[in-house]
Amino acid sequence: MTPVFSHGSLRLYLLSLLAEQPRHGYELIQALSDRFGGTYSPSAGTIYPRLAKLEEDGLVTKTADGRKTVYEITDAGRSELLAREGELGRVESEVTESVRRLADEVRSGVSAAMKSLRADLASAARQAKTTASAAPASTHADAHLASTRALHEADLVLNEFRHQLRADLRTQAAGAGLPEETVSALRRQLDAVRASILATQP
Known part of the structure; x- marks a missing residue:
């Protein structure tokens, strides 16, 4: 999958999310996933090192809330956001473009998987036609x-x-969000369907 944020942009975007309200790490991951309609969900290994650096720079603080750690922006963090307000606008544009690009990748993955399945079905039909050609002439036309x-x-x-799945994916992306691994799972399942269909061929 292509990069979502340019260098340094995720750090600034995390600050903007924390400016809205204090959040723990999972809530930040979920907020990012929601902003991207489920097409992008950063890993903990992506988020927590950046939060640690923000804390080290005095831009956020963290407090324990039971078994969770809650992060909150500091005055210094708000000052940095204000100073980089124009840059934050550019990051928001990056996010919009990334959502469009990732959605295109999902559609492209679905389309490629469907084309592959259709090609295999056509190949199976040609194989059936070849097999039928060896049959008596009286049954050849019927088989064809x-x-x-x-x-x-x-x-x-x-x-x-294909049309129904695209509609379902769009509905899910607009609602609960579309998990990042959807395309991979779709390819695996379509491959399994293709293998199952071809296994029925003589």
Whole structure:
């Protein structure tokens, strides 16, 4: 996946999130995921080192809240945000562009997986046609017709599935958010479906 934030931008964006309200680490990760419609969710290994550096620089403080650590912006942190207000506007533009790019990657992944599945179905149909050509002449035309009809029906099913899945993904992204691993999971499951279909071929 392509980089989401340019160098130093995530640090500034974390400050802006903490300026809204104190948060613990998981809440910051969730807030970032929500801002990106679920297409990006940073790891703890990405967030906590930056929080530690912000604390070291005196821009945030942390306090224990039970088993959680809550981070809060300091006056120095607010002063830095104010001084870099123009830069923060650029970061917001970066976020908007990143959301669009990541959404395109999700759509591209879905489209590529569907094309691969359709190609395999077409290959299976050609194989069936080749096998049928060895049959007696009286059954050859019937086998060819059945194969063509089956391929057409499979194409309709795939198109319906593609449109429905895209609608479902958009609904999820606009609501609860779309997990980062969705495309990978989709590829795995479609590969499994493809293997299952091809396994039924003679």
